[in-house]
Amino acid sequence: xxLDETAHKPHDRLAAYLAADMxxxxxxxxxxxxxxxxxxxxxxxxxxxxxxxxxxxPMLTLAAARLCGYEGIHHVHLAATVEFIHTATLLHDDVxxxxxxxxGRPSANLLWDNKxxxxxxxxxxxxxxxxxxxxxxxxxxxxxSNASATIxxxxxxxxxxxxxxxxxxxxxxxxxxxxxxxxxxxxxxxGGVIAGVPEAQVQALHAYGDALGIAFQMVDDLLDxxxxxxxxxxxxGDDFRERKLTLxxxxxxxxxxxxxxxxxxKVIARGQQDEGDLDRALGLMRRHGTLExxxxxxxxxxxxxxxxxxxxxxxxxxxxxxxxxxxxxxRVS
Amino acid sequence: xxLDETAHKPHDRLAAYLAADMxxxxxxxxxxxxxxxxxxxxxxxxxxxxxxxxxxxPMLTLAAARLCGYEGIHHVHLAATVEFIHTATLLHDDVxxxxxxxxGRPSANLLWDNKxxxxxxxxxxxxxxxxxxxxxxxxxxxxxSNASATIxxxxxxxxxxxxxxxxxxxxxxxxxxxxxxxxxxxxxxxGGVIAGVPEAQVQALHAYGDALGIAFQMVDDLLDxxxxxxxxxxxxGDDFRERKLTLxxxxxxxxxxxxxxxxxxKVIARGQQDEGDLDRALGLMRRHGTLExxxxxxxxxxxxxxxxxxxxxxxxxxxxxxxxxxxxxxRVS
Numbered sequence: 193x194x195l196d197e198t199a200h201k202p203h204d205r206l207a208a209y210l211a212a213d214m215x216x217x218x219x220x221x222x223x224x225x226x227x228x229x230x231x232x233x234x235x236x237x238x239x240x241x242x243x244x245x246x247x248x249x250p251m252l253t254l255a256a257a258r259l260c261g262y263e264g265i266h267h268v269h270l271a272a273t274v275e276f277i278h279t280a281t282l283l284h285d286d287v288x289x290x291x292x293x294x295x296g297r298p299s300a301n302l303l304w305d306n307k308x309x310x311x312x313x314x315x316x317x318x319x320x321x322x323x324x325x326x327x328x329x330x331x332x333x334x335x336x337s338n339a340s341a342t343i344x345x346x347x348x349x350x351x352x353x354x355x356x357x358x359x360x361x362x363x364x365x366x367x368x369x370x371x372x373x374x375x376x377x378x379x380x381x382x383g384g385v386i387a388g389v390p391e392a393q394v395q396a397l398h399a400y401g402d403a404l405g406i407a408f409q410m411v412d413d414l415l416d417x418x419x420x421x422x423x424x425x426x427x428x429g430d431d432f433r434e435r436k437l438t439l440x441x442x443x444x445x446x447x448x449x450x451x452x453x454x455x456x457x458k459v460i461a462r463g464q465q466d467e468g469d470l471d472r473a474l475g476l477m478r479r480h481g482t483l484e485x486x487x488x489x490x491x492x493x494x495x496x497x498x499x500x501x502x503x504x505x506x507x508x509x510x511x512x513x514x515x516x517x518x519x520x521x522x523r524v525s
Numbered sequence: 526x527x528l529d530e531t532a533h534k535p536h537d538r539l540a541a542y543l544a545a546d547m548x549x550x551x552x553x554x555x556x557x558x559x560x561x562x563x564x565x566x567x568x569x570x571x572x573x574x575x576x577x578x579x580x581x582x583p584m585l586t587l588a589a590a591r592l593c594g595y596e597g598i599h600h601v602h603l604a605a606t607v608e609f610i611h612t613a614t615l616l617h618d619d620v621x622x623x624x625x626x627x628x629g630r631p632s633a634n635l636l637w638d639n640k641x642x643x644x645x646x647x648x649x650x651x652x653x654x655x656x657x658x659x660x661x662x663x664x665x666x667x668x669x670s671n672a673s674a675t676i677x678x679x680x681x682x683x684x685x686x687x688x689x690x691x692x693x694x695x696x697x698x699x700x701x702x703x704x705x706x707x708x709x710x711x712x713x714x715x716g717g718v719i720a721g722v723p724e725a726q727v728q729a730l731h732a733y734g735d736a737l738g739i740a741f742q743m744v745d746d747l748l749d750x751x752x753x754x755x756x757x758x759x760x761x762g763d764d765f766r767e768r769k770l771t772l773x774x775x776x777x778x779x780x781x782x783x784x785x786x787x788x789x790x791k792v793i794a795r796g797q798q799d800e801g802d803l804d805r806a807l808g809l810m811r812r813h814g815t816l817e818x819x820x821x822x823x824x825x826x827x828x829x830x831x832x833x834x835x836x837x838x839x840x841x842x843x844x845x846x847x848x849x850x851x852x853x854x855x856r857v858s
Contacts, residue, residue, distance in 0.1 A: 229699050230681040284647060288640040307621040310643055311680045314617060317647070318673035321654055325666045333658045333666060340651035347644045348563040366562050 202515035206251055209512065213254045213268060214247065220272045224319050236300050236312040240279055249379045250275045252404075252513075256383025256397050259509040266327040266386050273336065274379045276320035281343055281375075283313035288351065289434065332382050339378035346370010350436070357445055357461050359437035365406070372412075373405030380404075396500045400513065403497035408520045410490035413438035417474060419524045420483045429470045435460045439489065441473070443482035452476055487524050494521045535848035539584055542845065546587045546601060547580065553605045557652050569633050569645040573612055582712045583608045585737075585846075589716025589730050592842040599660040599719050606669065607712045609653035614676055614708075616646035621684065622767065665715050672711035679703010683769070690778055690786075690794050692770035698739070705745075706738030713737075729833045733846065736830035741853045743823035746771035750807060752857045753816045762803045768793045772822070774806075776815035785809055820857050827854045 207214065221241060227233035250271035257267035286299040287306045301309040317340070324336050350367045353359045380401035384394040414420070416431045417440055431438050437445075437460070445456050455472065458464050477483050497517040501510050540547065554574060560566035583604035590600035619632040620639045634642040650673070657669050683700045686692045713734035717727040747753070749764045750773055764771050770778075770793070778789050788805065791797050810816050830850035834843050 227678050227681070229696075229703075230678050230685060232681050232685050233678065281647075284643050287643055306639070307684055308681070310617050310620055311677055311684060313647075314614075314650070315674060315677035315681060317650055318670060318677050321666070321670035322674055325663065325670050328663055330658065330661055330663075333654070337651060337654035337658050341648060341655055344644055344648035344651050345560050345563050345566065348560070348565050348641070348648065351640055351644060352563060352565050363562075370562075 202512055202519045203246060203248065203251075206255060206512045206516065207247070209508065210251055210254045210258070213258070213271070214251065216268045217247075217250050217254070217271045217275070220268055220323075221275060224272065224276070224323060225316070227315070232308060233312050233315050236283070236308055237279065237316065239297070239300055240282060241275075245278075247275065249278050249375060252376065252379040252401060253383045255509055255513055256380040256401075257387050258383075259504055259507070259513070260384050260387030260389045260393065260397075261505070262383070262387035264386065266329075267383060269323050269327050270332065270382050270386065271379075273320045273323040274375065274382075276316045276323065277336070277340060277343070278375060280313040280316035280320065281347075283309045283316070285347070288347070327386065329386060331385050335378050335381055335385065339374045342370050342374035344370075346374065353437055355435045355461055355463065356437065357456060359442060361439065361442055364437065364439055364442055368406055368409045369402070372409040373402045376405030376408070377401035393504055396503050399500040400497050400517075403493045403500060404517055404520060407490045407493035407497060407517065410439055410486055410493065411521055411523055414440060414483060414486050414490065414524055417477065417483060420487050432459075432470050432473060433465065435463055439486045440477050440482045443485055444473075444477050444480050447480040447482070448476070487521070490521050490524070494518060535845055535852045536579060536581065536584075539588060539845045539849065540580075542841065543584055543587045543591070546591070546604070547584065549601045550580075550583050550587070550604045550608070553601055553656075554608060557605065557609070557656065558649070560648070565641055566645050566648050569616070569641055570612065570649065572633055573615060574608075578611075580608065582611050582708060585709065585712040585734060586716045588842055588846055589713040589734075590720050591716075592837055592840070592846070593717050593720030593722045593726065593730075594838070595716070595720035597719065599662075600716060602656050602660050603665065603715050603719065604712075606653045606656040607708065607715075609649045609656065610669070610673060610676070611708060613646040613649035613653065614680075616642045616649070618680070620646075621680070660719065662719060664718050668711050668714055668718065672707045675703050675707035677703075679707065686770055688768045688794055688796065689770065690789060692775060694772065694775055697770065697772055697775055701739055701742045702735070705742040706735045709738030709741070710734035726837055729836050732833040733830050733850075736826045736833060737850055737853060740823045740826035740830060740850065743772055743819055743826065744854055744856055747773060747816060747819050747823065747857055750810065750816060753820050765792075765803050765806060766798065768796055772819045773810050773815045776818055777806075777810050777813050780813040780815070781809070820854070823854050823857070827851060 225234050225237040225241065253271040253274050254267055257270075283300055286301050287309045290301075292299055300312070320336075324333055346367050346369060349363065349370060353363055353367060377398045378401070381394060381398040384397040413431065416428065416438065418428045432441075441456070441460065445453070445460075448456060455476070459469050459473065494517045498514045501514055504510055558567050558570040558574065586604040586607050587600055590603075616633055619634045620642045623634075625632055633645070653669075657666055679700050680703060682696065682703060686696055686700060710731045711734070714727060714731040717730040746764065749761065749771065751761045765774075774789075774793070778786070781789060788802075788809070792802050792806065827850045831847045834847055837843055
């Protein structure tokens with residue numbers, strides 16, 4: 193492991209610090225995505241895995257284990273497990289959202305078909321359970337199977353909450369925990385569990401992952417509206433078109449007068465979106481300051497993530513994890 | 526537990542014998558299909574679970590555990606686990622096959638949508654892993670996570686083998702093990718594992734489930750062409766229309782002359798199916814005796830299932846399991 197002091201982003205510095213471990217994770221992923229009988233499986237998986245996501249989740253597992261002084265080899269299995277669960281959910285999400293792009297490439301459901309995405313996702317879920325079983329820790333199995341249930345529940349909740357103007361900030365938080373924070377929290381928690389640190393530190397790692405995941409998703413939802421500057425870019429407005437009730441919209445609906453409420457009912461609940469409606473939505477969010485308010489909430493979760501780290505061992509890894517929390521919210525201008 | 530001597534089918538007599546255990550399984554299934562946040566989940570699951578499949582798989586787990594003298598409570602968890610895995614695969618299968626009917630009712634993907642079927646299936650997979658984790662046996666986790674991977678692999682293999690006239694009987698057997706026999710074998714094997722019987726008996730239970738599952742699926746594939754009498758009923762020919770390479774077709778393709786091969790290429794490989802083509806396909810299968818040959822293979826697997834039971838404790842349950850093997854193939858006239 194080496195630390196490249198010149199790398200700018202904390203994410204890149206964490207990747208440099210964990211380079212040897214991550215190489216082992218990538219080798220294990222390549223080995224386990226193979227299939228003796230069905231070559232379609234590694235084809236689909238490789239398309240996604242090799243598109244090179246940021247691998248943030250497996251790095252969190254590696255970092256948590258190392259931070260807690262773990263010296264074994266199972267953190268590599270758990271990091272691969274977490275990445276497989278994440279990849280499986282991406283495959284299924286793209287089917288559910290009818291996506292055509294993922295990580296800047298055509299999505300698997302477009303290149304092959306929805307059937308392949310569903311079944312290869314199932315294969316990766318099963319493979320993830322095989323991998324975690326190899327670690328031999330019932331506590332780890334509990335944490336990761338609970339996280340998988342929370343992820344699926346959050347996805348179903350998002351499906352039924354979409355288009356529903358009655359969606360509250362509490363429901364939004366459950367959706368966010370499901371779609372993002374549950375896996376972040378499990379990723380960091382299992383690192384502490386296999387290292388055998390005291391329960392308070394395990395809980396601190398869970399709290400860090402949970403808060404980081406929530407901050408991360410809130411910022412994602414904010415960036416979908418162009419950030420606090422609400423500038424329309426080429427990827428702006430996907431959530432608006434899919435009529436998702438994300439925090440900036442929920443806050444705008446809560447603050448709406450009768451006329452504004454009629455507008456939200458038309459574009460979100462009824463899905464009648466005309467030319468200029470996204471602009472009008474952005475105008476309403478600016479008027480009520482909901483983009484700024486969302487940013488402030490994301491910053492508060494990032495601060496909570498940092499604070500959670502305080503009872504963990506001091507040092508370079510802890511500093512990097514704290515900086516990642518800051519970096520996640522710094523993505524918003 | 527009581528044995529209703531008047532019940533005719535061995536399946537019904539097994540159900541009567543295991544009635545108290547099955548009531549506990551059904552209660553656990555109802556409890557665990559609940560969702561605190563997403564009511565869509567129990568709606569979809571109940572639609573399928575309460576349509577009342579035969580619950581053969583969970584009964585196999587209960588029977589195997591009881592046959593091996595198990596007196597604890599975890600066989601109930603494992604039976605529910607097996608039924609959840611099965612239900613999850615049915616939900617995803619219906620999406621993949623674009624089905625409109627399941628267990629005589631409109632399928633979930635039709636009543637709700639494909640999205641709900643995919644995500645609720647994921648939820649049930651995750652729930653199944655939570656349930657098996659509660660049993661605290663790493664060996665059980667290994668068996669069931671391996672079975673889940675084999676199931677998904679078999680489904681992908683079936684997807685890529687469909688329409689491919691080069692599909693061999695060996696590939697067919699891998700597909701059948703994936704789609705049916707892997708879960709049957711895991712269902713019986715884990716019953717022996719939690720009972721703590723000697724390894725040879727555990728392996729015998731695995732062999733029984735594997736052979737029973739293969740016989741079961743071969744008969745299903747045969748019945749899709751009306752059985753050995755090849756009589757067209759209202760459900761005949763689904764596999765033909767979906768261009769699936771099941772054993773009766775694989776054997777007919779292998780025996781085909783040039784003209785017959787051109788026919789199979791047209792209807793299966795190219796998918797050009799005209800009025801009368803199903804009749805012609807049935808005629809070719811009759812001419813080459815492939816329906817009868819498939820039945821003989823299914824009977825051989827059923828015999829293997831029976832034989833596998835010989836080293837297990839004698840008694841009523843062993844007799845019932847042996848009769849189930851006979852009954853599975855007796856479905857074909």
